[in-house]
Amino acid sequence: xxxxxxxxxxxxxxxxxxxxxxxxxxxxxxxxxAVTVLERARTATVREDFAGTVQIEWLxxxxxxxxxxxxxxxxxxxxVGEGARQAGGRAEDRWIAGVTGWKVGWDEPVARAAPSxxxxxxxxxxxxxxxxxxxxxxxxxxxxKTGAPRVRAxxxxxxxxxxRREILDRQGRVVRAVGFVEVARLGGATAVPPTTPQAxxxxxxxxxxxxxxxxxxxxxAGGAAPDRVTGFVLAGRYERSDGTVQLYYSDGLFGVSVFxxxxxxxxxxxxxxxxxxxxxxxxxxGYEVAGGSVLVWExxxxxxxxxxxxxxxxxxxxxxxxxxxxxxxxxxVDRVADFLFGPFGWR
Amino acid sequence: MxxxxxxxxxxxxxxxxxxxTVLSAYLDGECTDAExxxxxxxxxxxxxxxxxxxxxxxxxxxxxxLPLRDAPPGFFERLLAEGLPEAPAAxxxxxxxxxxxxxxxxxxxxxxxRRARRTRRWTAVGGAAAAAMIAVVVVVPRPASxxxxxxxxxxxHAVRSSLQDDVVSSLVPLGVRAGFRP
Numbered sequence: 014x015x016x017x018x019x020x021x022x023x024x025x026x027x028x029x030x031x032x033x034x035x036x037x038x039x040x041x042x043x044x045x046x047a048v049t050v051l052e053r054a055r056t057a058t059v060r061e062d063f064a065g066t067v068q069i070e071w072l073x074x075x076x077x078x079x080x081x082x083x084x085x086x087x088x089x090x091x092x093v094g095e096g097a098r099q100a101g102g103r104a105e106d107r108w109i110a111g112v113t114g115w116k117v118g119w120d121e122p123v124a125r126a127a128p129s130x131x132x133x134x135x136x137x138x139x140x141x142x143x144x145x146x147x148x149x150x151x152x153x154x155x156x157x158k159t160g161a162p163r164v165r166a167x168x169x170x171x172x173x174x175x176x177r178r179e180i181l182d183r184q185g186r187v188v189r190a191v192g193f194v195e196v197a198r199l200g201g202a203t204a205v206p207p208t209t210p211q212a213x214x215x216x217x218x219x220x221x222x223x224x225x226x227x228x229x230x231x232x233x234a235g236g237a238a239p240d241r242v243t244g245f246v247l248a249g250r251y252e253r254s255d256g257t258v259q260l261y262y263s264d265g266l267f268g269v270s271v272f273x274x275x276x277x278x279x280x281x282x283x284x285x286x287x288x289x290x291x292x293x294x295x296x297x298x299g300y301e302v303a304g305g306s307v308l309v310w311e312x313x314x315x316x317x318x319x320x321x322x323x324x325x326x327x328x329x330x331x332x333x334x335x336x337x338x339x340x341x342x343x344x345x346v347d348r349v350a351d352f353l354f355g356p357f358g359w360r
Numbered sequence: 361m362x363x364x365x366x367x368x369x370x371x372x373x374x375x376x377x378x379x380x381t382v383l384s385a386y387l388d389g390e391c392t393d394a395e396x397x398x399x400x401x402x403x404x405x406x407x408x409x410x411x412x413x414x415x416x417x418x419x420x421x422x423x424x425x426l427p428l429r430d431a432p433p434g435f436f437e438r439l440l441a442e443g444l445p446e447a448p449a450a451x452x453x454x455x456x457x458x459x460x461x462x463x464x465x466x467x468x469x470x471x472x473x474r475r476a477r478r479t480r481r482w483t484a485v486g487g488a489a490a491a492a493m494i495a496v497v498v499v500v501p502r503p504a505s506x507x508x509x510x511x512x513x514x515x516x517h518a519v520r521s522s523l524q525d526d527v528v529s530s531l532v533p534l535g536v537r538a539g540f541r542p
Binding site: 279320 | 540542
């Protein structure tokens with residue numbers, strides 16, 4: 014073996030050892046891969062108690078908007094907000110507080126697991142910048158076609174709790190972020206879980222009907238529920254008490270809710286749209302709010318509202334694909350009616 | 361069926377007024393000279409006949425004013441096939457000659473009758489189509505209009521999302537003002 018070759022071999026071994034040490038420097042739970050880190054973060058708030066302040070920021074019509082709220086977690090029960098704007102969760106139950114008190118927001122078991130984020134995204138892991146004074150591990154999810162980062166998740170090194178999540182647009186610019194700006198307590202678990210609103214104040218809403226969505230198998234006329242839409246997988250479909258059908262799609266990284274109402278869109282009484290856009294040849298309303306991006310449009314007498322933490326541009330692609338899949342699934346009678354009455358604009 | 365002959369003015373059959381078929385032929389210029397002269401004389405004498413002529417003219421103009429539409433394939437063939445049985449039993453003078461040879465050219469009277477029949481058929485077809493379209497508009501209900509409660513939907517999405525994603529970052533929007541502009 015020549016001297017040059019021995020030096021090269023030594024350097025290679027040294028690099029391998031350095032890489033091993035770097036990974037070994039992380040807690041054992043993070044020595045796996047990015048998927049494990051994300052999965053651990055998703056369930057960390059059940060295991061770890063915490064308290065602090067979270068800030069949510071989003072880009073709206075070219076300007077940043079932000080809001081802060083208190084969050085606490087104890088014994089697996091999470092609570093966010095104060096006063097008339099609060100929400101809580103434990104296991105598969107959720108509660109929402111309003112001016113009339115707490116009401117149940119969800120009590121359905123989740124039947125289908127979300128797909129792995131690695132199915133659609135390239136995941137990488139690196140040491141992240143500190144968040145609220147805590148050391149983090151950063152997982153970046155990138156578009157495999159463009160290489161553009163679309164999500165960055167900063168997870169606490171010690172506990173695995175997700176401390177910050179950034180959503181980036183297709184050009185790699187941050188357009189939405191939610192994260193701790195203050196951590197008062199983090200780590201450990203309460204032996205006795207606190208009393209939850211579910212046990213104390215579960216009651217129907219003022220409408221006198223169960224406000225929680227129920228899982229449904231059969232969709233009302235005009236509804237559609239394709240199993241897959243542009244990399245998203247249908248993870249559940251539910252019917253609300255007003256007849257609205259909610260479909261929930263996930264690609265492991267983003268979630269998209271599709272709310273379907275039978276009827277033509279009447280925009281009167283709706284909030285002022287941030288973005289008057291189009292879904293193919295149909296006018297649509299776009300919003301950027303704290304809860305995510307919203308897109309509303311109507312086709313064939315069915316009004317659909319998409320809500321997601323993905324960007325409006327992503328939602329437009331989703332909407333076009335959804336419309337196509339919905340049209341594919343329409344029956345012969347509907348197609349004949351379209352053929353006959355379409356030119357007259359009756360449908 | 362041929363139209364009845366136009367009785368001459370002052371003849372014993374003066375009570376037999378020309379029917380719509382004759383008047384239509386008159387308007388179309390399909391009467392013979394003698395018939396036209398006879399009818400002109402009757403029109404000069406009879407206000408009722410002039411009124412009848414005016415009605416036929418108005419109806420004819422209304423029908424001809426209808427927009428033209430392409431008929432479906434085979435429509436005319438079916439229509440003509442259905443129209444054949446309606447033809448009345450031919451009289452001795454109209455019985456086709458059993459001998460081979462070119463058929464005699466139809467007389468102007470036959471043409472007028474055929475045209476009048478066609479006009480009535482088209483009027484009936486047009487009326488039926490119009491009635492069907494009105495029935496469809498009235499009977500087929502327009503879908504109701506809906507105004508999506510986008511703020512409620514946004515909250516519902518956050519709740520559902522928190523079941524499969526990070527709970528804190530999913531539920532935080534429920535703890536702050538949504539940000540919709542009224």
